[in-house]
Amino acid sequence: MLDRATETSANETTRRVRFRGAGFVPASSRFGGWIALALVIAIWQAAGSARLVNPLFLPAPSAIVRAIYELAMSGALWQHLSASLLRIGVGWLLGTAAGVVVGFAIGLSRLARSVGITFISALFPIPKIALLPLLILWLGIGEEPKIATIALGVFFSTAISVYSGVDAVPRNLIRMAQSFNVPFATIVRKVVWPGALPAILAGFRITASVALLLVVSAEMIGAQYGIGAFVLQAGNLMQTDQLLAGVVILSVFGLVVGKVINLLEIKLLHWR
Amino acid sequence: MDLIANHISHRFGDLAVLDDISFTVSAGEVVAIVGPSGCGKSTLLSILGGLLQPTSGAPELRGAPPADSLNPLTFVFQDFALLPWATVEQNVEFPLLHTQLSAAQRRALVEDALRRTGLTDFRKTYPKQLSGGMRQRVGISRALAVKPAILLMDEPLSALDSQTRELLMEDFVRLLADGGMGAVYVTHNLEEAARLADRIVVLSRRPGRIREVVAVPMTRAARGEAAAREKLLALQNQIWSLIRNEAIDAEREVQHA
Numbered sequence: 001m002l003d004r005a006t007e008t009s010a011n012e013t014t015r016r017v018r019f020r021g022a023g024f025v026p027a028s029s030r031f032g033g034w035i036a037l038a039l040v041i042a043i044w045q046a047a048g049s050a051r052l053v054n055p056l057f058l059p060a061p062s063a064i065v066r067a068i069y070e071l072a073m074s075g076a077l078w079q080h081l082s083a084s085l086l087r088i089g090v091g092w093l094l095g096t097a098a099g100v101v102v103g104f105a106i107g108l109s110r111l112a113r114s115v116g117i118t119f120i121s122a123l124f125p126i127p128k129i130a131l132l133p134l135l136i137l138w139l140g141i142g143e144e145p146k147i148a149t150i151a152l153g154v155f156f157s158t159a160i161s162v163y164s165g166v167d168a169v170p171r172n173l174i175r176m177a178q179s180f181n182v183p184f185a186t187i188v189r190k191v192v193w194p195g196a197l198p199a200i201l202a203g204f205r206i207t208a209s210v211a212l213l214l215v216v217s218a219e220m221i222g223a224q225y226g227i228g229a230f231v232l233q234a235g236n237l238m239q240t241d242q243l244l245a246g247v248v249i250l251s252v253f254g255l256v257v258g259k260v261i262n263l264l265e266i267k268l269l270h271w272r
Numbered sequence: 273m274d275l276i277a278n279h280i281s282h283r284f285g286d287l288a289v290l291d292d293i294s295f296t297v298s299a300g301e302v303v304a305i306v307g308p309s310g311c312g313k314s315t316l317l318s319i320l321g322g323l324l325q326p327t328s329g330a331p332e333l334r335g336a337p338p339a340d341s342l343n344p345l346t347f348v349f350q351d352f353a354l355l356p357w358a359t360v361e362q363n364v365e366f367p368l369l370h371t372q373l374s375a376a377q378r379r380a381l382v383e384d385a386l387r388r389t390g391l392t393d394f395r396k397t398y399p400k401q402l403s404g405g406m407r408q409r410v411g412i413s414r415a416l417a418v419k420p421a422i423l424l425m426d427e428p429l430s431a432l433d434s435q436t437r438e439l440l441m442e443d444f445v446r447l448l449a450d451g452g453m454g455a456v457y458v459t460h461n462l463e464e465a466a467r468l469a470d471r472i473v474v475l476s477r478r479p480g481r482i483r484e485v486v487a488v489p490m491t492r493a494a495r496g497e498a499a500a501r502e503k504l505l506a507l508q509n510q511i512w513s514l515i516r517n518e519a520i521d522a523e524r525e526v527q528h529a
Binding site for chain 2: 172173175176177178179180181182183186190191194195269271272
């Protein structure tokens with residue numbers, strides 16, 4: 001049949017059907033990002049070396065690297081970084097633990113949902129840093145109010161992402177478990193928890209950046225040590241290379257946390 | 273053990289879905305429930321299996337379940353309802369985890385269920401790696417692991433393509449032949465009903481009422497033979513003529529949901 005079709009139209013010229021399905025695919029090239037980044041840094045460095053920009057306003061990358069190196073050598077880097085890491089670590093853990101518990105309660109209990117959602121809706125929009133002065137009055141001027149601010153910020157985001165995750169566990173899986181007389185606690189452990197885990201881990205990504213934002217803000221308001229305090233101090237003294245060194249360290253910290261969450265997702269959510 | 277629908281009626285708010293449904297599934301019997309879409313077939317099955325509380329009436333059991341049955345009324349779901357984070361064997365073991373069985377006893381039951389559904393070589397795979405037909409085999413395997421007295425099958429083949437459906441139907445014929453296991457088989461596919469059921473309960477359009485109960489006068493084994501084909505087709509046509517007009521009305525109806 002096919003052959004006959006070509007035979008009968010053999011005297012006419014054929015033309016190829018034009019391909020029109022290109023593009024609109026969310027793919028990125030492998031090295032494009034790195035090349036662009038290197039290019040921007042190179043231009044920045046060249047502009048700095050050629051004295052096109054005043055180093056007081058924008059020091060060259062080499063100056064920032066030097067500043068980081070000196071900070072590391074003098075031990076100041078570790079002093080500031082450890083102070084910040086301790087606050088973030090403790091605050092994030094406390095907020096996450098409380099948020100997971102409250103999120104699960106809201107997801108699983110009618111009473112907890114009606115009470116919990118009311119309070120969360122009322123309190124979530126408050127910028128938590130605005131509560132720092134109050135927390136200082138309550139807890140004194142030590143580490144506690146900073147940690148509490150971070151914990152509060154992390155708590156609300158976590159609680160919301162956890163109960164959304166619990167809500168998103170497919171009903172059919174829960175009904176399936178019930179149809180086999182699986183007890184409530186086992187359903188929570190074996191169906192709801194793994195089902196909500198993707199949303200919980202996605203929430204970690206958000207709370208990590210919330211914690212970073214809040215630690216820097218809190219340290220700028222009142223702290224001797226910490227990356228936030230260091231950046232503010234450097235700004236006051238117009239040491240822009242030091243200031244940007246602090247910013248770069250924050251950026252690296254954020255990248256590392258993101259990578260860790262990626263690894264967690266690969267390890268825990270390999271089934272997706 | 274018999275399963276009895278005792279004057280079951282159900283409403284979703286103002287919408288009457290089922291109206292006074294009564295029938296009995298005797299031990300070892302396979303009863304298909306057919307009817308136009310939206311007649312409440314699946315709702316009825318959920319009620320029979322204790323997953324939904326009827327507005328009035330009740331599902332009842334008569335007689336003791338087999339001594340070794342861990343879950344006398346066991347569902348097989350249309351969408352398989354497999355845990356995506358669990359391997360095939362973990363999915364099959366899932367309904368056994370909370371029982372008193374030892375690990376060795378659980379393993380023996382899982383082994384047996386996997387073997388009967390031809391999944392032994394797939395034990396370590398995850399659901400997303402499997403075809404639709406294999407996924408439903410996992411669902412069936414999980415159901416077999418708890419030694420059900422009555423399988424409650426909610427359109428178990430309707431998410432599958434027609435060739436896979438044919439293969440699984442053969443599996444069902446085999447599984448339902450080799451033991452005292454009964455089944456309630458909800459389907460909109462009259463061929464499945466005619467191939468598998470001892471009796472076919474035909475429901476009317478919403479609110480679903482029993483229009484007729486049709487007995488299939490052949491053994492399941494005989495229905496696979498060529499000679500039986502014509503008889504089965506006649507049976508399907510008979511049922512189709514019962515529900516055709518209502519199916520047309522059901523299709524033209526404006527959806528409420």
